[in-house]
Amino acid sequence: MEDSIAVTPVQVSVQDMIENVRVEMSSDTASLLLLDETRAVLEPAASAGLGRRWRGAPHVRVGTGFAGTVAARQSPVVVEEVTKENVINPILREGGVRRLLGVPVFGADGLVGVLHVGTFTERDFSGDDTVQLEGIAEEIGRRLSERTADDAHLAALTLQRSLLPAAPPLIDGLDIAVRYLPADGDLGGDWYDIFPLPNGKVGIVMGDVEGHGLGPAVVMGRLRSALRAYALDHDDPAEVVARLDRKLCYFENEITATVVYGVTEPPFDTIRICNAGHPAPLVSHEGQEYAELAKVSEGLLLGVHPEVARTSDEIDLAPGTALAFFTDGLVERRVGRALEVDPYSEHLDIACSVFGADVDAETACSRIIAAVLGDEPNEDDVALVVVRRPR
Incomplete structure (x- = not known):
């Protein structure tokens, strides 16, 4: 993972970070959602593996659906079979995603969003996968906290x-x-x-x-x-x-x-x-x-x-x-x-x-x-x- 993040926050866009997540996790998809100003809703920020279809992804209220559950619990969540009942985002369901692993992203002032990866196969996410994704989320949270409004x-x-x-x-x-x-x-x-x-x-x-x-x-x-x-x-x-x-x-x-x-x-x-x-x-x-x-x-x-x-x-x-x-x-x-x-x-x-x-x-x-x-x-x-x- 070290090689994929050996650049400054200014040099790497959020989209680049998420592309790197998919490579590091050997997953088919990777997505980042960020809390809005009210801290009650998660907004799609970047995604890899779904083309530009992800731009139509819905906003998710904290406590609802897969990403909202990760944010509410502030702990990892695994979905072993994606369904309409447990995943709100139709882009994931219609895109063929079968399984998901999501973790919270924390910044300097607490929770800032949710990072999740998915697969088109029935791959089982292990404890090691969770630890690895949490480490990546920690790095993304640090980078987001370091960004300034100078640009x-x-x-x-x-x-x-x-x-x-x-x-x-x-x-x-x-x-x-x-x-x-x-x-x-x-x-x-x-x-x-x-x-x-x-x-x-x-x-x-x-x-x-x-x-x-x-x-x-x-x-x-x-x-x-x-x-x-x-x-x-x-x-x-x-x-x-x-x-x-x-x-x-x-x-x-x-x-x-x-x-x-x-x-x-x-x-x-x-x-x-x-x-x-x-x-x-x-x-x-x-x-x-x-x-x-x-x-x-x-x-x-x-x-x-x-x-x-x-x-x-x-x-x-x-x-x-x-x-x-x-x-x-x-x-x-x-x-x-x-x-x-x-x-x-x-x-x-x-x-x-x-x-x-x-x-x-x-x-x-x-x-x-x-x-x-x-x-x-x-x-x-x-x-x-x-x-x-x-x-």
Whole structure:
């Protein structure tokens, strides 16, 4: 193991570490999940052996499923036969993983995540395997603790992780799942938010601040806070978006952003949406084979004209209906220097073909990410929120 770690923390990425884990453990897969800011949810951080499908892996609440059990117990756990009952992540099950060994990862301030390895065969994990993986986890924990925010990309990523909810709030009557995948290159300003309001309504946001790096991430944080504040005082999404637009125009010079903001309330049979230059959400009805773009006004993006009129559109949410809010990084791809921006592009068609209201929100998220991104690198941030009204 010494040879695989004889470099400084700055020289080795988290992904490189996990690739090394798979080699050292002679396993078929290796994955690292990290605790979010609330310390209640594990977020997928890196994986090896599953291609890029792992990017669709769900967030796992501490105490649930395999990884959540490792985190709750803070001790090793072996799964001798992977099933839907003991492993939440469908990527592992559908990828053919048979057995798993997981151990906690500790940093300077306690538990920071979970490291696990898996096999496609019925290999038995021995006590020596557990000791070896614990040693690797200790080294990874030390490296993660040594990393600093001196790097602008890491600082922006840290900021976004602190602002974007790793797991949505539990709302009775709605099934919600989220995914956020930072770009392989520069970090962008993609953001989402889901929040219950004091009057019982629920706000759902998807947005994208122009540009890359720490600057857009900071603006994103300010817009998120401002939108929440306006939402406390105004029920109409159009009014909230109009006020957010004025804030951006007057106080964030030469910055533009897109946003779609929806508001629904029990029994969640409708949702009112205001769109400001953002891709419309996909809507899938029960029994429908192909999802479609919701019929909402496109609207002018934020930061162009502070007095532009905003409108809200209403969408029916019959039992079994699902919505998928997303940022353009999901469907746009660069070809040389040209960027495909056709809203009916091949990638959007793929998303529509796999997004069904017949499955739970977590599974829908995983299917969309796996089908649309596949093994391609994502050159832009990707954010995805699926909201489903169960029957």
